[in-house]
Amino acid sequence: MIKYYLLTAAMCVAPFLFAQTEVVSSQERAGFSNGVIYNLPKTVLGVEVEAVKTIKLAGPYYRYSERYLGTKDVITENSTTWSVKSVKIVLKSKPDPNNSFMVKLDPASGASYITLTPNGTLFGVNIPFNQNKMNASPAPQNDTNPNLSFSGAVLNEEALQANSVAKMAELSAKQIYRIRDSRLNLITGDNDKLPDGDALALMLSNLDKSEKELTALFVGKTVSVSSTITFDVTPEKQMKNEVLFRLSTLGGVVSKDDLSGQPYYINVLDISDKNIQVREKSGPSGLYYRIPGVADVSVIDPTGNVLINKKINLGQFGTVQALSASIFNKNTVKIQFDPLTGALISIEK
Structure with missing residues (x-):
């Protein structure tokens, strides 16, 4: 279910109120009685492995x-x-419980209309949620x-x-x-x-x-006969030559713990620009979002052959930043965030 939060009470007197957008970390202090909780996302790597059984x-x-x-x-x-036969990476996301925030809804604030994704991560302000943004590629049909x-x-x-x-x-x-x-x-x-x-x-x-x-x-x-299995990987830190899955003569693609197969490895190397300066906020904080990091992701077969290599934005490899609360002084402000990385996409006033 798509989640929308719209404060309608006292909207008729909003022009006479001063915007009071307040956001607090739900990990650090108690929230507001009329607040909305949202999480920043962790980026998940959905590694789709297509294997071929030849009889x-x-x-x-x-x-x-x-x-x-x-x-x-x-x-x-x-x-x-x-x-x-092939390896493909599809980005997904899940809530980061260590980056959970609560927004105090105020009728005079532009942040009175908060849009969340179905899993509770921040999507936007005064902008409807688009399910297509979260849709992964359709599951392949296996010939059984x-x-x-x-x-x-x-x-x-x-x-x-x-x-x-x-x-x-x-x-x-x-x-x-x-x-x-x-x-x-x-x-x-x-x-x-x-x-x-x-x-x-x-x-x-x-x-x-x-x-x-x-x-x-x-x-x-x-x-x-082709079959496809997906392994969801949520990197918390760099990964070097970690076993992603194994390929067994009898069972095909099996888990990394099944020693009957040959290991295939995944590397996730943090190549974020360490010189990026996080802007110092002035005044009260508005919504928190991520400046995602960048990772070099590769999957390697047992002989060392690289099956796929991509540079991917990962939310959890970046930093957390806050918009200034003054941005929400107008109810017409529209803000959109990337539901996969938590990055700020656009602000329209």
Whole structure:
């Protein structure tokens, strides 16, 4: 639920009141009876790992591939391997309990209309919350039902009635050659009557499909299945070569505590400009916000290959600053903050 706080009482006499915007840290002192609590956000790294499971299946006639099809490039035993296809980082946020503040709502103050995100972090003043600002990328669809069987539907009656695997392989190979001859006749126009347009395209497509299914009985088949898992990381300090997850031969992407897999590492290095001067506030403090820091974030595979490297603004790597209370002397002031880092985005008076 989106949270809005609008003080309506005594608005008719607001022109005669002097703005009294007060903000206190809820960690340091008691708040106000008519106050609103908000938190600054901690930036969360949502590391999305797309892994591919590759399944290789030996065909039932693989021993006869060289004899009947003249090829040695076949799968001779079943196997399963995993690999990481891609890594993506999506920013999220969660409330920082150590940076919680309370605003005293005053009818004469521009801070009388406070907008919070659904998790209670500050979004803006006199500006509506936009859910799209917080939406992450849609969850990828994982293929959980791959076809791992060999089709016998394309075998002719003679092959199905054969009394040995060797004979079935021989008859299946002859069927492959007949399909190739039929396709060649259609392409070269050697048939007396040829279909045209969509009918010809459909016949060629069916012949290709049948040949592929029959050939798989000899050379085998390879099936790839993609799956995606997300690891949420909230850096409190720099991270150097910390295990993010592991890749297991049997289980794919597993947690960092599962020693059955090879480790993938994450680095989060603070590269913030240490020369940035925090402005000294004059007079009472208004709303507190963050000046985020900058981190160099990378994910590395077991061989040292860098899968992703990005410079990312992290709220908790920065400093906390306060707007001057005088900014809120006008009810028309509009202020927007970044819900992911707590940074000040804009002020409109």
